[in-house]
Amino acid sequence: MGLTVISGSGHRWRLTERIGSGAEGMVYAVEDPRPLVAKLVVRPPDRAAYRRRVERLVGQRREPRTVRLLAGSPVRVAWPMVPVRTAGDPGHRDQASGYVMRDMRQDFTPFVHLLSPAARVRVLPGATWATALAAAEALAVLLAELHAEGYVVGDLKPDNLWADGRGRVGVADVDSWQFTDGREVFPGRMRTPGYTAPERIGGTAPPDAASDDFVLAVLVHQLLMSGLHPFAGHPGDGGDYVSLDDNVLRGRCAVLDRTSVLLPRSAPPADLLPRRITELFRAAFGGKRPEAALWAERLAAERAPGRLAVCRVLPRHVHTVERPWCPWCDQKERGADSYPAVPAGEPDHTRGQPL
Ligand SMILES: [Zn+2]
Incomplete structure (x- = not known):
C-alpha cells in the first residue's frame, strides 16, 4: 500500500497491512524485526494537541510509575514508544499522526x-x-x-x-x-x-x-x-x-x-x-x-x-x-452451552491443567 511513517529523529517504517480500526484511528503492521505496530489518527479534532499528548506519553515511558506498569512478562500495556507521522508534507490535511507500539498479538x-x-x-x-x-x-x-x-x-x-x-x-x-x-x-x-x-x-x-x-x-x-x-x-x-x-x-x-x-x-x-x-x-x-x-x-x-x-x-x-x-x-x-466440549481434532488445553 506504499505508506511510510517517520519518527522525529527520521527513522522510517513501511506500513504493511491494516490490522485494526477504531473510532479514533487505525492500526497497521510495520516492517520491523521487532513485534511492532503503528497507530495512526488521520484527522484528530486538534492535531497539535494530539501530537503533544503522544509526545508526553512517550516521555512518561521512563517514569518510575510507567516502568512499574510495563514490568513483567508478557508486557500488559501497549505504551506509545515513538511518535510518528506519515511521510510527506507536514501541513497536508490528510497527514496522519500517531505512534509506534508493541504488537499485542505477540502475546494475546x-x-x-x-x-x-x-x-x-x-x-x-x-x-x-x-x-x-x-x-x-x-x-x-x-x-x-x-x-x-x-x-x-x-x-x-x-x-x-x-x-x-x-x-x-x-x-x-x-x-x-x-x-x-x-x-x-x-x-x-x-x-x-x-x-x-x-x-x-x-x-x-x-x-x-x-x-x-x-x-x-x-x-x-x-x-x-x-x-x-x-x-x-x-x-x-x-x-x-x-x-x-x-x-x-x-x-x-x-x-x-x-x-x-x-x-x-x-x-x-x-x-x-x-x-x-x-x-x-x-x-x-x-x-x-x-x-x-x-x-x-x-x-x-x-x-x-x-x-x-x-x-x-x-x-x-x-x-x-x-x-x-x-x-x-x-x-x-435450556438450549445453549457456554462451554461446550472441544470439537474433535482441536487441542484441549483443559486436560491435565490444575484449577
Ligand atoms: Zn455441567
Whole structure:
C-alpha cells in the first residue's frame, strides 16, 4: 500500500497491512524485526494537541510509575514508544499522526474472544469459567495499578483489551487515557455506548477512577456470565428497548432486580455467581462502586484452592463450589452451552491443567 511513517529523529517504517480500526484511528503492521505496530489518527479534532499528548506519553515511558506498569512478562500495556507521522508534507490535511507500539498479538488475542462461546471454542478452546475468573482478576489488578499511578482509562471497553488462554489481560489505546504531565491535564474524551458510567452518559463529564470502576464491573459481569451484559434485556415492564445506556440510566439490570429485564431462557443462570461477587455487582450497579483493588481481592478469593468444582458430566464445565450442581448443564438443558466440549481434532488445553 506504499505508506511510510517517520519518527522525529527520521527513522522510517513501511506500513504493511491494516490490522485494526477504531473510532479514533487505525492500526497497521510495520516492517520491523521487532513485534511492532503503528497507530495512526488521520484527522484528530486538534492535531497539535494530539501530537503533544503522544509526545508526553512517550516521555512518561521512563517514569518510575510507567516502568512499574510495563514490568513483567508478557508486557500488559501497549505504551506509545515513538511518535510518528506519515511521510510527506507536514501541513497536508490528510497527514496522519500517531505512534509506534508493541504488537499485542505477540502475546494475546482480542479480549472479545473470551466473551463469545463460538469465538472461545475456535480461538481459546481450553478456556473455562476458571479462565474467565482469572481474566476478571487480571483486569481488576491492572486497573487498580493504573489508578494507583494516576492514570484513568476513560474508554475502557473490550475493543481496547487483550487476553490469553491463561486469563492474562493487556490493554492498548493508551493515547485515549486521561493523565497529567507536570501541571498539564490531558483529559479523556472518548466514551463507548454500553461501556460508559451513568454520570457520563449524554454529558461532558470527564472520566475518573470511579467511572472506570463502573465499566470494570460491567466487564467482570460479561466475563463471568459468558458475555452477558449486566444491563442487557428488554424492559420487564413491557416498554420498548432503546439501548444498553438507556437501561443503565433507568437501572434496568437483572443483578439489581430480576423483573426489570427479560432475558432469553438460554442466558446463563444468575445464581452461578458466588455470593460475595453478587454483592459487589449489586454495590457497583446500585451506586456504591467498589474500587478495582477490592474486585481484585474478591476475585482472587474465588480462585483459591477448593473454591472451584468441575462438572461430572462435562469437564469443561467449571463452577463455584457454592453451587451444588452444574450451572452450565442447567443452561445446556435450556438450549445453549457456554462451554461446550472441544470439537474433535482441536487441542484441549483443559486436560491435565490444575484449577
Ligand atoms: Zn455441567
